Amino acid sequence: MSDLIDRFFELQxxxxxxxxxxxxxxxxxxxxxxALEDTFSALSGDVDVKTWH
Structure with a gap:
């Protein structure tokens, strides 16, 4: 699993x-x-973080 994550970031x-x-x-x-808008929205409680995967 860690290799998959590492490869994702390499491709990014x-x-x-x-x-x-x-x-x-x-x-x-x-x-x-x-990305910043999503982050600030999650931090302010506008988004239910449990639904993110």
Whole structure:
């Protein structure tokens, strides 16, 4: 299971590097903003964290 998680993060890092090389910063910003909104929503109690997998 740990190898699967490690591979996921490796692929995510590779995808991020490709986006930087291809000058797709706006897409990265949109992804980051969406992730932050989800995080703040969960922290403020708007989302039932138990439903996340």
């Amino acid at each position: 890092d590779e995808d991020t590097k490709v986006m930087f090389v291809e000058n797709r910063g706006d897409e990265l910003t949109d992804i980051l903003v969406a």
